[in-house]
Amino acid sequence: MEPLTLRRGGEMRVLIKDGMVITARRTGRADVLVDGERIARVGKIRPSAADEVVEARGLLVLPGFIDAHVHFSLPVAGTRSADDFRTGPIAAAHGGVTSFVDFTVGHPEVSLPKALEGRLEEARPSCIDYSFRAEMVGWTPERVDEIFRVAEMGVRSFKFYTAYSDSGRRTPLGYLRVAMGAIREIGGVAMVHCEADELVDPRGGPFPSARPAVAEEVAIAEVGILARETGCRTYIAHISSAQGLAAYLDAKRKGALLMGETCPHYLLLDDRVYMRPDGYLFSVTPPLRKPVDFEALWRALGRKLLTAVSTDHCPFTRKQKEAGAEDPTRLPSGLPGVELLPALLFSEGVVKGRISPRQFAYYLTEGPAKAFGLWPRKGRLSRGADADLVLWDPDARWTVKTRHLHMDVDFSPYEGMELRGRAVAVMSRGKWIVREGEFIGAEGHGKFVPWQG
Ligand SMILES: [Zn+2]
Known part of the structure; x- marks a missing residue:
């Protein structure tokens, strides 16, 4: 050096x-x-x-790299994701990430502008630049007006879930279609967590047996049809499986303005980790799949068929995860990643010849910058x-050692x-x-x- x-x-x-x-x-x-x-x-x-x-x-x-999908200080299941807006951005900076996109905390009783105001206040300690997307939880007819109002506040990306009816976060397809029409009008983007609710069994926890790849495939196909019909730019979050990827590519071929994301854990890890005694630490939604799935995702990256690689950074400490070691319904889902994103993608992607250096740059800069309204200020040199x-x-x-990292969590899925x-x-x-x-x-x-x- x-x-x-x-x-x-x-x-x-x-x-x-x-x-x-x-x-x-x-x-x-x-x-x-x-x-x-x-x-x-x-x-x-x-x-x-x-x-x-x-x-x-x-x-x-x-x-500077962009992580377009992080959850700092996310309240879930009576706890909070381990990094806040001070520690998370510092960890991100160590890895080369200079901008992130986080989410408002959606609630049926809280308007989108109000939720955004709260989150903007919370993010103030950040040492790097950031943007937000408005999380849609609980639909009312007023939500359409709220979409226009948050657009005036500088936020034009929105997050929807097709699953999690058990926790009230699901947006039924009829409402999603209405929202997509409004988002198209403001020139924004709908980001959708795609798992078909009817094909998920929440009692089984965040594991492949309860959240199969077919749930992802069905949801992406449905959302792809709505994207095509409404003309709304739509970003499929965290594609985890070859089946989900196939549905995404199919919808694009049919004319949907789809963008797609995958995450380091779907590119590097597979479901064999769940067999380990500490397998519960790897709980993440969608769950980890098979090696054949990550090979398909790497091939898609190598052909520039996706838009971004982001982390879905949502860490929990060992202690937080231990609560769910016996009861999968109490297991918080999410993995740390923001600090390691660039090095994992460079090491496993560029060094191993799966993606080119320019593709590496695309997935971490231009792709997410253009998807989420950061271009031309960000993602450009x-x-x-x-x-x-x-x-x-x-x-x-170098070797990944949790104790040398700066994320506020005592576990790394990439240890060693x-x-x-x-x-x-x-x-x-x-x-x-x-x-x-x-x-x-x-x-x-x-x-x-x-x-x-
Ligand atoms: Zn997420």
Whole structure:
């Protein structure tokens, strides 16, 4: 690894020299000049143009990564996901993630604008930028008006569940169709958790026997039809199975404006982990599938058929999960991931030749930025974009050890895994937040990014 040498102090203009710039569109050696919070220029730039010069020879320079699906401080089943808006963003920054999209906490009695106001307040400590999507729980005719109102507040993505009728979170297809019509009008996007409620047995917990791949396939097919019929841009969350993937591709072929996401755990883990004595720690919804499923998802990524790889970061400590070790209906679902997302995708994807470096950049930057209204401020490495940057050492070799990570959880599904590639320096809107692997950012530096365009 080449050391990052700081030649001169200064705040204003930072030149990142001689790195290999990688975006979804191009790969090539270039210098990047940052002026204040924005990227001023990319090309061959004289060091005299800058106050600070950072030597990046041997490093990749990428737009800051985006995790489009996280749940910080999520209240579930009488507890809360382990990371809050302070620890989660710091962990994200260590991995090279400079923007995230979280959710409002939907409630039948609370309007979407009110839920958004509360969450915007909660997110203030974040050290990196963020956006929200409005979670729809409990349908009333007023929800249509609320969709237009949150759009004015800068939020045009919405989350729906086709499952979880047991906890009241399901939106029946008839209401989903009405909502999709309104979301199309505001130029927004409907993100849907696709599992057919009738094919899920909540008494069986978050395991494949109770939440089979066919439930995902049926729900994606139905939602795909509604997306086609309403013309609403629709983002299928966390595709976990080959069957779900096939339904997604089929709906796209028939003209639905579908986008698709998968997560590291569906690309790296399979249902054999549930046989371990601590298998309950891997509880996640949808559940982990078979190796044949993750192979299908990797092939789709390699053919650029998906839009984003995000984490669905929703960690619970061992103690929180132990509550459900005996009773699967009390087992909180969700895995930590936000800090490891880029390294897992680089190591298992790029290094193993399953995806190209440009595809790696696409799934972590341009894909999610365009899907969720962050483009052209985020996900882009050219003049005028926010200076969110990652200096990535492609040759770093390291082993996942929970005690060395920064997520507020005492368990990693990837414990002991050997990884290649690591963020060595990370910049958020012109400020270094990670240098030499150390966090040097500030609480509250992160800002809400309203929907662009
Ligand atoms: Zn989620």
